[in-house]
Amino acid sequence: MDQIAINRAGCTEEFHRAGEHIHLRAGDGFPIRLTRLSPTKTSPKKPTKGPVVLVHGAGVRSNIYMAPVEKPLPIMLLEAGFDVWLLDWRASIDMPPSHWTLDDAAVHDYPVAIAKICEISGASEVKAVIHCQGSTSFMMSIMAGLLPQVSTVVSNAVAVHTIVGPLARLKLLYVTPAASKMIDHLNPQWGLYVDGFLPRILDWLVRATRHECNNAVCKHSSFAYGTGFPTLWRHENLSDRIHEWIKGEFAFVPMTFFRQMGKCVKAGHLVSTGKYDELPADFVAQAPRTDARFVFMAGEMNACFEPEGMQKTFDWFERHAPGKHMYQSVADYGHLDIFMGARSSVDTLPFIIDELER
Numbered sequence: 404m405d406q407i408a409i410n411r412a413g414c415t416e417e418f419h420r421a422g423e424h425i426h427l428r429a430g431d432g433f434p435i436r437l438t439r440l441s442p443t444k445t446s447p448k449k450p451t452k453g454p455v456v457l458v459h460g461a462g463v464r465s466n467i468y469m470a471p472v473e474k475p476l477p478i479m480l481l482e483a484g485f486d487v488w489l490l491d492w493r494a495s496i497d498m499p500p501s502h503w504t505l506d507d508a509a510v511h512d513y514p515v516a517i518a519k520i521c522e523i524s525g526a527s528e529v530k531a532v533i534h535c536q537g538s539t540s541f542m543m544s545i546m547a548g549l550l551p552q553v554s555t556v557v558s559n560a561v562a563v564h565t566i567v568g569p570l571a572r573l574k575l576l577y578v579t580p581a582a583s584k585m586i587d588h589l590n591p592q593w594g595l596y597v598d599g600f601l602p603r604i605l606d607w608l609v610r611a612t613r614h615e616c617n618n619a620v621c622k623h624s625s626f627a628y629g630t631g632f633p634t635l636w637r638h639e640n641l642s643d644r645i646h647e648w649i650k651g652e653f654a655f656v657p658m659t660f661f662r663q664m665g666k667c668v669k670a671g672h673l674v675s676t677g678k679y680d681e682l683p684a685d686f687v688a689q690a691p692r693t694d695a696r697f698v699f700m701a702g703e704m705n706a707c708f709e710p711e712g713m714q715k716t717f718d719w720f721e722r723h724a725p726g727k728h729m730y731q732s733v734a735d736y737g738h739l740d741i742f743m744g745a746r747s748s749v750d751t752l753p754f755i756i757d758e759l760e761r
């Protein structure tokens with residue numbers, strides 16, 4: 404029911420017409436999807452550079468990278484000569500709703516997706532752009548040594564050290580565990596189509612307490628992912644068109660994820676659920692099992708995760724390989740507006756491409 408509300412017309416033309424969709428099964432049989440972008444009129448006919456995969460966050464889909472900005476990151480990467488792949492992992496709202504954890508994706512989704520990209524492209528190395536919970540789960544996978552083919556990673560918003568503001572911390576540590584006894588998921592689509600008693604109560608709460616804009620999905624997203632007004636972007640950085648487009652891009656997100664993130668926030672860094680032998684219990688207790696170079700980006704105005712966490716992650720990696728990695732603070736930007744800001748193709752995205760080209 405939740406998924407039906409998603410407005411597929413929200414997908415940009417490029418995504419549907421110019422991509423080759425490859426449906427595959429994760430290690431545990433869960434369906435995931437790769438989309439390999441085809442050349443555009445303004446890009447080289449054949450890639451002149453290796454593959455780069457873009458990994459979305461929780462409760463969205465790979466189309467989040469294709470916001471109606473002047474030129475979205477995947478198209479800029481195509482024009483720069485990259486072989487561009489979008490991954491819809493199990494948290495994607497285009498996949499069946501499930502009660503996933505970061506561990507499930509780390510162990511089952513990314514190793515299969517990266518191996519498939521190498522197999523089809525013939526490349527031995529893959530670069531990656533990872534955001535938010537696509538970043539935390541991907542970091543778990545690569546730090547556990549499960550992604551030896553990945554050579555360069557640009558991570559945005561949060562990677563290993565999970566630090567949120569005081570109110571968001573209280574919410575994750577005390578409200579979420581209590582709420583998850585009554586409800587097993589949240590869905591920003593409840594702002595448009597509310598279904599059931601508890602979703603109705605939550606919708607009422609959102610409407611009664613949030614007056615930052617008139618977009619109910621925007622407000623539900625802020626409610627689901629933190630305590631900001633808004634949480635996931637600065638309204639100042641979005642165009643009216645992008646703000647409207649958001650309505651079709653946010654849906655089901657399970658409480659299993661929020662419970663795990665609460666434990667990570669309590670620990671101050673990523674911790675696994677203990678379900679898989681492949682993953683360490685504590686991700687900062689040993690050196691990372693990867694030779695990749697990491698670029699850690701954080702918007703200075705991020706209201707979802709504190710930029711301090713990214714700085715800590717950089718410091719930790721720096722201790723293990725001095726001079727290899729990079730931290731980039733982005734002034735005037737928040738969380739997702741790094742990719743979907745009206746001026747992102749000028750302000751933030753060229754930096755990502757420069758780093759992938761190094």
Ligand SMILES: [Zn+2]
Nearest residue numbers: 616618621622
């Ligand atoms: Zn809004």
